[in-house]
Amino acid sequence: MKKMIQGCLAAGAVMMSGVLAVAADRDASLYVGNKSCAMCHKSAEKGNQLGQWQASVHAKAFESLGSPEAKAVGKKVGVEDPQKSGKCLKCHSAAYNFTETVATEKITPEEGVTCESCHGPGKNYKAKNVMEDHAKCLEGGMIYPATKSCELCHNDKSPTWKADRYTTKDGKKVGFDVEQAYEKVKHPDPLLKKK
Numbered sequence: 573m574k575k576m577i578q579g580c581l582a583a584g585a586v587m588m589s590g591v592l593a594v595a596a597d598r599d600a601s602l603y604v605g606n607k608s609c610a611m612c613h614k615s616a617e618k619g620n621q622l623g624q625w626q627a628s629v630h631a632k633a634f635e636s637l638g639s640p641e642a643k644a645v646g647k648k649v650g651v652e653d654p655q656k657s658g659k660c661l662k663c664h665s666a667a668y669n670f671t672e673t674v675a676t677e678k679i680t681p682e683e684g685v686t687c688e689s690c691h692g693p694g695k696n697y698k699a700k701n702v703m704e705d706h707a708k709c710l711e712g713g714m715i716y717p718a719t720k721s722c723e724l725c726h727n728d729k730s731p732t733w734k735a736d737r738y739t740t741k742d743g744k745k746v747g748f749d750v751e752q753a754y755e756k757v758k759h760p761d762p763l764l765k766k767k
């Protein structure tokens with residue numbers, strides 16, 4: 573039943589925005605943590621995805637829950653300490669896997685929104701021979717395009733959601749615009765050739 577409800581929410585997100593979303597019911601036992609991705613994704617010539625992520629808002633998603641602003645946001649919805657509440661960490665930490673409780677020990681809440689929050693749990697696609705083959709990545713559960721994941725968190729359930737945060741090309745005000753938002757957190761691999 574829980575899965576069905578999440579599926580419906582995802583379907584709702586599709587209709588709202590026209591972007592194909594994915595369901596949030598991921599197998600938490602398949603998470604490996606950012607350290608397991610980092611070793612192969614930090615060289616400058618391949619775009620240093622690790623460094624790009626570390627410099628992004630997502631790496632600070634736990635830290636920012638400790639700010640006075642976050643405390644004020646929490647107070648409004650009856651949350652005493654946002655850094656300890658599943659009501660906030662479900663979107664601010666991969667360790668919670670979109671639920672209100674810790675779902676995996678492979679990731680600490682402090683890591684915030686990680687590689688796997690967007691690309692999907694990595695256990696079955698992180699091996700080198702799989703990573704080098706796009707079709708095998710998909711078989712191993714990689715979410716691609718990873719923009720399918722954004723709206724699992726970027727939606728009106730966020731207490732700081734502003735329905736007019738973005739202005740689209742044709743002048744419409746929206747709460748989230750995948751293309752513009754991805755520009756702010758992108759980390760392309762200049763050597764990557766699609767197979």
Ligand code: HEC
Pocket residue numbers: 604608609610611612613618687688691693694695697698699700703704705706707709761763764765
């Ligand atoms: C053993 C090294 C290794 C590990 C570990 C690894 N990757 Fe990769 N990854 C690669 C290689 C090699 C490629 C192919 C592109 C390239 O050569 O730069 C790749 C490609 C990718 C791509 C593009 C895939 C495509 O087919 O378009 C993504 C996204 C990615 N990795 C994410 C991750 C994530 C997330 C993790 C951790 C869960 C991870 N990788 C772990 C080596 C690795």
Ligand code: HEC
Pocket residue numbers: 636637639641642643645646649651654657659660661662663664724725726727729730731732733734
């Ligand atoms: C549904 C997912 C979701 C939940 C639940 C959530 N957040 Fe967030 N949070 C986001 C997203 C996405 C952003 C980026 C701005 C936006 O769209 O709201 C964000 C941004 C923030 C910011 C930065 C403010 C800004 O405008 O950029 C603060 C502070 C914050 N959240 C606090 C909290 C607190 C406190 C809770 C728990 C009471 C919480 N969030 C629960 C998804 C969530």
Ligand code: HEC
Pocket residue numbers: 606609610613621622625630685686687688689690691715716717718719754757759760761764
């Ligand atoms: C906020 C979500 C998000 C996070 C966090 C994130 N990525 Fe990505 N990543 C994307 C998106 C979106 C793309 C563009 C390609 C796509 O749509 O899948 C991408 C592209 C990539 C690519 C190049 C593949 C290509 O086709 O251009 C690699 C490699 C990659 N990510 C690895 C990582 C690693 C490693 C981490 C963690 C250190 C990480 N990503 C964190 C969303 C994310």
Ligand code: HEC
Pocket residue numbers: 629630632633634636637662663664665666685689690718719720721722723724725726737750752753754755756757
């Ligand atoms: C696991 C939840 C989660 C996912 C998935 C996610 N984000 Fe976020 N995002 C957040 C949170 C939480 C914040 C607020 C970080 C903070 O300031 O604490 C945020 C903030 C942002 C911001 C800055 C606020 C804004 O809206 O301008 C951008 C840009 C952004 N994310 C882009 C993306 C994109 C693009 C994707 C998909 C490729 C994505 N995010 C996927 C949780 C998520």
